[in-house]
Amino acid sequence: MAYCYTASIFFPSSSSSSSILANDRLPHLAYRPAKIKRRLSFSCAALPFDLSPPPIDHDLLDTMTVAGAKVSEDGVIGTFDNDDEALDAVENGVAVVDLSHYGRIRVSGEDRVQFLHNQSTANFEILHEGQGCDTVFVTPTARTIDIAHAWIMKTAITLVVSPVTRERIIDMLKKYIFFADKVEIQDITQQTSLFVLIGPKSDQIMEALGLADIVEQPYGSHKHYSVNGMPITVGVGNLISEEGYSLLMSPAAAESVWKVLLGHGAIPMGSNAWETLRILQGRPAPDKELTDEYNVLEANLWNAVSLNKGCYKGQETISRLVTYDGIKQRLWGIRVSSPVEPGSTISVNGKKVGKVTSFTTGKRASQPLGLGYIKRKAASEGDSVIIGDDVEGTVVEVPFLARQIPPS
Structure with missing residues (x-):
């Protein structure tokens, strides 16, 4: 069987309601938009979107390795040797991250x-x-x-x-x-690829690709488009921010989509910088902030919790915590004067009040920040704490946790 390696990417017209493809059998079926507004040519295999890996050599990681990416044995891109540049792009431009290992x-x-x-x-x-x-x-x-x-x-x-x-x-x-x-x-992890865009210029890339109809939609909104006859789903927001976009696609389309995003000015970001960004944003992570030690309200995840939907796993505990004001600690950001280790104690007036769960030196090692749980009555935003034996810290709000809205 022969395959053609020259193809095009097609994006539907932002003005046509028929371009929003209702069939979401991702990743079973290929989508074809009713109208085509833009055509951006690049190398991509014209294959159906199937649940088995494409039977051709289309390895995005190989391409990234040739471009200088440091890839781990389990296929995770650690860095492009541009971590600070990528973090700058989050503030002033747009970064693209391959999260296909999620x-x-x-x-x-x-x-x-x-x-x-x-x-x-x-x-x-x-x-x-x-x-x-x-x-x-x-x-x-x-x-x-x-x-x-x-x-x-x-x-x-x-x-x-x-x-x-x-x-x-x-x-x-x-x-x-x-x-x-x-x-x-x-x-469907192995049968799909996942990229995220983050940064103030993410909207510009969406508009340049003819996907303006997704811009300014509510967080979590998503629409289906077509890449050379194969579906790509674009959603508003990403795992650590309500801004930016998430893109889910076939591995066969991933390399071409990645190149198109870079061609429109996106700066590639590896998982090391992504972890730094996660901590700076304050997004809790499993085995760190999300463990058997802490409940969902102590993690301050109010936006993801319904208090009136009836019975569900954990509902009785959550209801008691709210009814009897039983939340004893809360996750915070902690601006520190020097590096600290996760697991270090947090103290106020010589008394242990919490524990550090994550730490990053931040961009250019100039923004040292930790995440940690602190007892509610011991400290809150703006208060001073001691980490370990003698590291001074200040309790601060961080973006992801600041967006969480407890019930009135």
């Missing part, structure tokens, strides 16, 4: 909405096709496992989760499917 889970079947409604903290029953949300998977006692970003599609719900929790969450979901439930859980 987990993607497809939940389908007639009972999928009710199933996820019962298994996580968000209210899925009020959402409609094309919308999205953050939701938290918790233990029966509301201890945190991971935050998932969910897209509500026509015939399925797609979840993006951390690479370290993917298998645990899949196993957990399958465990709670009962005999009569019409629910299917599918791991």
Whole structure:
């Protein structure tokens, strides 16, 4: 069988409602827009979007390695040797990050909405096709496992989760499917690629690619487009910010899409800089801020929690915490005077009041910041604390946590 390596990327007209492709059988079917506004030519294999890897050599990581990326044995891009430049782009331009090592889970079947409604903290029953949300998977006692970003599609719900929790969450979901439930859980991580754009000029790239109809839509909104007959889903926001965009596509299209994004000025960012950005933004991560030690409200994840949707896993604990004001500690940012180690104690007046969970030196090692849990009555924003034996710190608000809105 022969394959052609010369192809084009097609983006639908932003003014045509018919360009929003309703069939979301990602990644089963190819989409074809009714109207074409722009045509950007580049190298891409004209293959159907299938659940098996493409039968040709289309390795994005090989291309990135040739371009100077440092790739780990498990296929994660650590750095492009431009970490500070990429972090600058987040503030002044736009950065693009390959998060294909993050987990993607497809939940389908007639009972999928009710199933996820019962298994996580968000209210899925009020959402409609094309919308999205953050939701938290918790233990029966509301201890945190991971935050998932969910897209509500026509015939399925797609979840993006951390690479370290993917298998645990899949196993957990399958465990709670009962005999009569019409629910299917599918791991589509290896059959898809995921990029995120972040930075104030992200909108300009969307507009340049003819995707202006997604700009200024609410967080979690997503639409389907076509790349050379293969589907690409573009969503508003990314895992650490409500600004920017997430792009889900076939691995066969990934290299071409990556090149197009770079061609429009996006600066590539590796996972090392992404981790720095995660901490600076204040987004909790599994095995750090999200563990069996802390519940979902201590992690301050109010936007992902419904308090009035009825029974779901962890609901009784969450209701008691709210009713009786039982939240004893809260996750904060801590601006420090010198580097500290995760696990270090946080003290006020010689008394232990918390623990550091993450730390970064920040951009150009000039923005040292930690994340940590602090007892509610011990310190809050603007207060001074001591980390370890003698490192001075100040409790600060960080963007991701600042956007969380507790109930009045």
